[in-house]
Amino acid sequence: MSEEERHFEMLFEYAPIALMEQxxxxxxxxFEALRAEGVNDLEAFLQNHPEEIDRCMGxxxxxxxxxxxxxxxxxxxxxxxxxxxxxxxxxxxxxxFREELLALWQxxxxxxxxxxxxxxxxxxxxxxxxxxxxxxxxxxWQEVLVSLEDITARRNAERALEANxxxxxGLFENSPISLWxxxxxxxxxxxxxxxxxxxxxxxxxxxxxxxxxxxxxxxIRVLEVNRKTLELFGASSVEDLRTHADRIFRDEMREHFSxxxxxxxxxxLSYEAxxxxxxxxxEPLYVHLHLSVYPGSEETFERVxxxxxxxxxxxxxxxxxxxxxxxxxxxxxxxxxxxxxEMKRLNEHRSVPVTLLMAxxxxxxxxxxxxxxxxxxxxxxxxAEVLKAAFGANDLVARIGGDEFAVLMMNAGExxxxxxxxxxETLIRLNNRFYGEPRLSxxxxxxxxxxxxxxxxxxxxxxxxxxxxxxxxxxxx
Numbered sequence: 001m002s003e004e005e006r007h008f009e010m011l012f013e014y015a016p017i018a019l020m021e022q023x024x025x026x027x028x029x030x031f032e033a034l035r036a037e038g039v040n041d042l043e044a045f046l047q048n049h050p051e052e053i054d055r056c057m058g059x060x061x062x063x064x065x066x067x068x069x070x071x072x073x074x075x076x077x078x079x080x081x082x083x084x085x086x087x088x089x090x091x092x093x094x095x096x097f098r099e100e101l102l103a104l105w106q107x108x109x110x111x112x113x114x115x116x117x118x119x120x121x122x123x124x125x126x127x128x129x130x131x132x133x134x135x136x137x138x139x140x141w142q143e144v145l146v147s148l149e150d151i152t153a154r155r156n157a158e159r160a161l162e163a164n165x166x167x168x169x170g171l172f173e174n175s176p177i178s179l180w181x182x183x184x185x186x187x188x189x190x191x192x193x194x195x196x197x198x199x200x201x202x203x204x205x206x207x208x209x210x211x212x213x214x215x216x217x218x219x220i221r222v223l224e225v226n227r228k229t230l231e232l233f234g235a236s237s238v239e240d241l242r243t244h245a246d247r248i249f250r251d252e253m254r255e256h257f258s259x260x261x262x263x264x265x266x267x268x269l270s271y272e273a274x275x276x277x278x279x280x281x282x283e284p285l286y287v288h289l290h291l292s293v294y295p296g297s298e299e300t301f302e303r304v305x306x307x308x309x310x311x312x313x314x315x316x317x318x319x320x321x322x323x324x325x326x327x328x329x330x331x332x333x334x335x336x337x338x339x340x341x342e343m344k345r346l347n348e349h350r351s352v353p354v355t356l357l358m359a360x361x362x363x364x365x366x367x368x369x370x371x372x373x374x375x376x377x378x379x380x381x382x383x384a385e386v387l388k389a390a391f392g393a394n395d396l397v398a399r400i401g402g403d404e405f406a407v408l409m410m411n412a413g414e415x416x417x418x419x420x421x422x423x424x425e426t427l428i429r430l431n432n433r434f435y436g437e438p439r440l441s442x443x444x445x446x447x448x449x450x451x452x453x454x455x456x457x458x459x460x461x462x463x464x465x466x467x468x469x470x471x472x473x474x475x476x477x
Contacts, residue, residue: 012064012066013066013067014066014067014068015066015068016068017068017147017148017149018065018066018068018069018072018147018148018149018150019065019066019068019069019145019146019147019148020062020063020064020065020066020069020145020146020147020148021062021063021064021065021143021144021145021146022060022061022062022063022131022144022146023060023061023062023063023141023142023143023144024059024060024104024133024141024142024144025061025140025141025142026059026060026061027056027059027060027101027104027141028104028140028141030055030056030059031104031105042101042102042105043102046098046101046102053094053097053098053101054094056097056101057093057094057097058086060085062081062082062085063143064078065078065081069081069148072119072125072148072150073117073119073120074119074120074121074123075120080120084120087118087120087122093115093116093117095115096113096114096115096129097115099111099113100113100131104141109132109133109138110130110131110132110133111130111131112128112129112130112131113128113129114126114127114128114129114151114155115127115129117148125150125152126150126151126152126154126155126156127148127149127150127151128148128149128151129146129147129148130146130147131144131145131146131147132144132145172224172226173226173227174226174227175226175228176228177228177307177308177309177310178225178226178228178229178232178233178287178307178308178309178310179225179226179228179229179305179306179307179308180222180224180225180229180305180306180307180308181222181223181224181225181303181304181305181306182220182221182222182223182303182304182305182306183220183221183222183223183301183302183303183304184219184220184264184293184301184302184304185221185300185301185302186219186220186221187216187219187220187261187264187301188299188300188301190212190215190216190219191264191265194212202261202262202265202266203262206258206261206262210254213254213257213258213261214254216257216261217249217253217254217257218246220245220249222238222241222242222245223303224238225238225241229241229308232279232285232308232310233248233277233279233280233285234279234280234281234283235280240280241280244280247278247280247282248277248278248279248280249277250278251276251278252275252276253275253276253277255275256273256274256275256289257275259271259273260273260289260291264293264301269292269293269298270290270291270292270293271289271290271291272288272289272290272291273288273289274286274287274288274289274311275287275289277308284312285310285312286310286311286312286314286315286316287308287309287310287311287312288308288309288311289306289307289308290306290307290309291304291305291306291307292304292305325337325338326338328398328399330377330380330381330384330399331380331381331383331384331399332384332388333384333387333388333397333398333399333405334396334397334398334399335398335399335400336398336399336400336401338398339396339398339400339406339408342396342408343408343455343456343459346408346455347454347455350451351451352410352411352451353411353412353413353448353449353450353451354408354409354410354411354412354448354449354455354458355408355409355412355413355414355416355417355420355446355447355448355449356406356407356408356409356446356447356448356449356455356458356459356462357406357407357409357417357420357421357444357445357446357462358404358405358406358407358444358445358446358459358462358463358465358466359383359387359404359405359406359407359424359442359443359444359466360403360404360405360442360443360444360466360467360470361379361380361383361403361404361405361440361441361442362441362442362443362470363438363441364376364379364380364402364403367379367438371438375438379438379440380399380402380403382431382435382440383405383440383442384399384405385431386424386427386428386431386440386442387405387407387424389427390420390423390424390427391407391409391420394410394411395407395408395409395410396408396410405442406459407420408455412448413448414448417446417447417448418446420446421444421446424442424444428440428441428442443466443467443469443470443472444465444466444469445461445462445463445464445465445466445467445468445469446462446465447459447461447462447465
């Protein structure tokens with residue numbers, strides 16, 4: 001052996017990476033036989049004959065290995081290594097060996113890929129395997145230099161990162177509340193542009209330029225949403241949600257979105273509020289919104305997490321409780337407490353005349369005694385129907401007692417009061433034609449209260465007028 005040959009032998013033997021010299025000539029001969037049998041597509045052939053992969057794996061002949069290879073496989077000497085080749089080259093190695101075979105079939109002289117080998121003790125380890133058919137052996141494949149790098153530590157780290165990413169993805173995807181990952185970077189660009197124009201107070205600026213709120217709403221880019229979001233908003237897919245975002249973010253949302261913009265402008269990177277969104281079908285959704293700019297996106301707003309909790313049920317319950325506090329359950333009219341609160345408010349703050357109308361249901365006791373309280377309740381509800389139909393949204397109609405009703409007509413005078421009485425009498429006649437017996441009858445009276453006069457005085461006058469009318473009804477009866 002010449003000095004040069006000995007030098008290269010030493011380089012191979014003590015290289016700090018696992019090296020093997022292998023002989024692929026038997027694989028070359030098998031390929032020639034397959035082609036002679038008419039095989040043109042090796043991939044399809046292996047699909048139909050998976051046992052061919054093991055057969056070709058058995059054709060590999062290891063000529064020699066270096067010291068680092070023995071150490072990697074936990075082997076004391078070359079003889080032990082050569083005697084246990086099937087123990088090392090098996091199982092998961094088949095997947096990447098299949099790719100090697102396809103490369104060789106296509107005429108490749110080099111190949112590199114990742115796979116799994118096994119130590120003598122049966123422990124798997126990840127390897128980056130590369131081989132090259134050496135110059136002069138291109139026709140025979142007798143000399144193939146193979147290098148193996150143990151990448152187990154890197155792959156374990158990657159698997160840990162992947163597992164953690166999957167866990168986080170699972171938490172995001174299966175969260176019981178609606179989660180949105182959004183890109184606000186174009187909103188940040190608008191902010192930067194406004195600052196360059198000298199805008200300092202965004203709150204005042206948005207009042208004067210409401211179109212900027214609309215522009216910012218349109219600049220939000222939805223990156224990802226979870227399943228709960230699709231379910232909550234009635235969307236078939238993320239793309240469906242993106243395409244129809246204008247149906248969701250509209251109307252009442254502008255107000256709390258405007259406040260959200262002011263918070264972000266002032267450097268607050270999280271924001272909480274309640275507002276209204278809409279499903280793609282147009283149903284209102286009351287939501288509790290929590291927005292957070294991702295760490296690392298403080299300067300760009302490229303990643304923003306928005307959590308939406310559906311509080312529609314709670315909101316409806318609160319609305320119902322508020323309704324019960326201000327309305328009469330039987331009729332749906334305002335109750336006495338709300339009527340008195342409104343009287344107090346108008347006594348303190350009023351610059352227009354108010355007409356106060358009092359109405360009392362006639363012969364309710366007789367109906368209760370002869371036909372039963374259910375019929376009496378129906379008669380009360382009929383009276384409420386007539387009163388609702390007779391007055392507008394600016395008037396306050398209340399049931400203030402068992403058979404007593406009161407109406408506050410805003411900015412109304414004597415003529416308005418007389419017209420209201422006439423409307424009611426017409427509606428009562430129509431109601432009696434529709435329902436028949438028992439007959440609906442209301443005793444009514446009204447009084448006008450000018451600004452500065454206590455409404456209690458007008459209420460007494462209207463009450464007096466109403467009782468005068470009731471005596472007439474009794475006389476008629």
